[in-house]
Amino acid sequence: MPAKGKHRRPKSSSFSRGLAVAGTGGAVLAIPVIGATTATAAPASVHSATAVKATLAAKPVTAVKASPTSYSVVAGDSLAKIADALNVSGGWKQLYQDNQSVIGGNPAVIQPGLKLAVGAPASAAGTTSLTTATTAITVSAPKYANNLDGWIKQSLDIMAQHGIPGSYDGIYRNIMRESSGNPLAINNWDINAINGVPSKGLLQVIQPTFAAFHVPGTSMDLYDPVANITAACNYAANRYGSIDNVFGAY
Known part of the structure; x- marks a missing residue:
C-alpha cells in the first residue's frame, strides 16, 4: 500500500510456496491474520x-x-x-x-x-x-496455525473486533498477487523503493502506511503476517471500502 506511488508485485519473486493451508489453501499476506477454529463436540462431563x-x-x-x-x-x-x-x-x-x-x-x-x-x-x-x-472447564484462546491459513483467520478475527470489513477470499487473493504468500517479501524496484520506503510483507505495505493504519493488539513489526494483513485491510477499508474491492496495485 503506497504512501506515495502504488504497490506492485515484486519483479522477481522467490517467495516460498510451501505454506500449504488447510481447507481453502493458503497464501500469506504480510499482515498478521487471526484464524478461527472449528468447534468440537461438547465434553460429556458438561451439562447442557x-x-x-x-x-x-x-x-x-x-x-x-x-x-x-x-x-x-x-x-x-x-x-x-x-x-x-x-x-x-x-x-x-x-x-x-x-x-x-x-x-x-x-x-x-x-x-x-x-x-x-x-x-x-x-x-x-x-x-x-x-x-x-456444572464442571469447570479451562477457557483457552483460539489456536491459529502458523501458516497462511492461520494468519488470515487470526486477522479476520481481529478485524471483526475492530469493525474492519474483509473476507478470507479477498485477503487470500490479494496476498497471492502481492507476495505469493511470502511474509518476508520486499519490493526493491518500484517507486516506493526508489523513494526509500519499499513495500514489504504479505500485502506489500510500506512503513508509513503500516504506522498510520496499524491495528491495536497486533505486532508493530511490519513483517509480522497478522499485523501486516490487518493493517493492509484497515487501509483498504479506508480507501476502497474493503480489501475485497481491491483487484490490483493499491
Whole structure:
C-alpha cells in the first residue's frame, strides 16, 4: 500500500510456496491474520443449559459465591438459554460481552463446543452455586496455525473486533498477487523503493502506511503476517471500502 506511488508485485519473486493451508489453501499476506477454529463436540462431563436448569430447580439451596468458571456450548443452546439456566448476572448481554472475542460479531450464532467464560451467578435465595451445577472447564484462546491459513483467520478475527470489513477470499487473493504468500517479501524496484520506503510483507505495505493504519493488539513489526494483513485491510477499508474491492496495485 503506497504512501506515495502504488504497490506492485515484486519483479522477481522467490517467495516460498510451501505454506500449504488447510481447507481453502493458503497464501500469506504480510499482515498478521487471526484464524478461527472449528468447534468440537461438547465434553460429556458438561451439562447442557437445559440439564443445568433442571439441576438448579431440583436442588434449591442458599446461594454460594462462586469463582468465574466456564460452560461448553451444546447443540440447541443460545446465550439467553445459558444465561437463564446459570442465573448469569446481566443476562445474555453480559455473557456475550464477556465472550465476544470467542463468539464473534453475531451473538445469535454460537457453535457447539465453544467454551464460554461465565462469571459468578447472581446472588439470590433458592438458587445453587454454579460450581455445583456444572464442571469447570479451562477457557483457552483460539489456536491459529502458523501458516497462511492461520494468519488470515487470526486477522479476520481481529478485524471483526475492530469493525474492519474483509473476507478470507479477498485477503487470500490479494496476498497471492502481492507476495505469493511470502511474509518476508520486499519490493526493491518500484517507486516506493526508489523513494526509500519499499513495500514489504504479505500485502506489500510500506512503513508509513503500516504506522498510520496499524491495528491495536497486533505486532508493530511490519513483517509480522497478522499485523501486516490487518493493517493492509484497515487501509483498504479506508480507501476502497474493503480489501475485497481491491483487484490490483493499491
